[in-house]
Amino acid sequence: MNAIAGVFAVSCSREQSTGASTLQRDRQLNQFFVEVERRALRIAEIGVRDRDEALDLVQDSMIKMARNYAERPGDEWTPLFYRILQNGIRDWHRRQKVRNRVMVWFGRGANADDEYDFAANAPDPAGRSPDVELQTAQAMQRLERSVHDLPHRQREAFMLRIFEGLDVAGTAMAMGCSEGSVKTHYSRAVHTLREKLGDHWQ
Amino acid sequence: MTESRDSERLERQAKALFDDSVERLDGATLSRLNQGRQKALEELHKPGVGNWGRWAPVTGVAAAAAIAVMVMNGTTVDVPVDDPVTVSDFEMLLETDSLEMLEDLEFFSLLDAVDTESNGHVG
Incomplete structure (x- = not known):
């Protein structure tokens, strides 16, 4: 009888500990998403120039992250998440290319740049003077346009290093390439951006 | 400096x-x-995706490889096509996390048909 009670007690305590660890993992992942989601959204938005599409991409990335990588160590989550997101952005561009080919064939080619409404997608005002607000918005538009126009590997390296603040090793993991490649892509990106934005930013 | x-x-x-x-x-x-x-x-x-779910990526890659072999051998192509299938097409199909593209195979078939027809008109 005592033995049965003992087994029951061990079983209950295991369930409790499993439940507690599940709850802890939920909280940790929730916290991780809270910390990363807004920057991820803006990074995706710069990549695809459409907020709705960017929201979908971020949500898909969070779902894939929760489904496949929640058990991985927490310090791997950020590069893993961005790897999923960057793959999503790349797939999105491929699909767009295919769609555009079909649309051109049907005589309904669309230029994504023409459709992107910067005013509609600009952040809400936050109590600053209209002059400052306008200058900031214009500077951000120039930056977004210039970053978007970079070759995609350079764009990824720049956004992950500067916007997300990943180090070279984390960026390499997120991009699925060597640290040397990250340095090369990043350096070229900065060089190009300096040339493009230099006049406005000096 | x-x-x-x-x-x-x-x-x-x-x-x-x-x-x-x-x-x-x-x-x-x-x-x-x-x-x-x-x-x-x-x-x-x-609930977990189970064993079938675990094998889904492998079966996806195998399916893509099978399609690649069929296309390269020309078993499914009756009409001569000017543009051969490029390496990048296979990379796109085989790339990890791009397996959702396989869902669009019907769409790509249509696209190929459209390309072929278009080439025919031009040529």
């Missing part, structure tokens, strides 16, 4: 502008992010 200072300035300014735009995301967008997060967290409590 000046070049390095310019780069640092650009990095600082870019980071500041980006952070500012993140801080000023509107309520509707934040709400949608929250919904997406909750949906993702629900995944943690869904």
Whole structure:
């Protein structure tokens, strides 16, 4: 009888500990998403120039992250998440290319740049003077346009290093390439951006 | 030296502008992010995908490889096509996390048919 009670007690305590660890993992992942989601959204938005599409991409990335990588160590989550997101952005561009080919064939080619409404997608005002607000918005538009126009590997390296603040090793993991490649892509990106934005930013 | 200072300035300014735009995301967008997060967290409590689910990526890659072999051998192509299938097409099909593209095979078949027809008209 005592033995049965003992087994029951061990079983209950295991369930409790499993439940507690599940709850802890939920909280940790929730916290991780809270910390990363807004920057991820803006990074995706710069990549695809459409907020709705960017929201979908971020949500898909969070779902894939929760489904496949929640058990991985927490310090791997950020590069893993961005790897999923960057793959999503790349797939999105491929699909767009295919769609555009079909649309051109049907005589309904669309230029994504023409459709992107910067005013509609600009952040809400936050109590600053209209002059400052306008200058900031214009500077951000120039930056977004210039970053978007970079070759995609350079764009990824720049956004992950500067916007997300990943180090070279984390960026390499997120991009699925060597640290040397990250340095090369990043350096070229900065060089190009300096040339493009230099006049406005000096 | 000046070049390095310019780069640092650009990095600082870019980071500041980006952070500012993140801080000023509107309520509707934040709400949608929250919904997406909750949906993702629900995944943690869904039952496991099981053994079939585990093999899904492998079977996907195998299917893509089989299709690649069929296309290369020309077993499914009756009409001569000017543009051969390129390596990048296979890379796109075989790339990890791009397996959803396989769902669009019908669509790509249509696209190939459209291309072939288009080439026929031009030539």
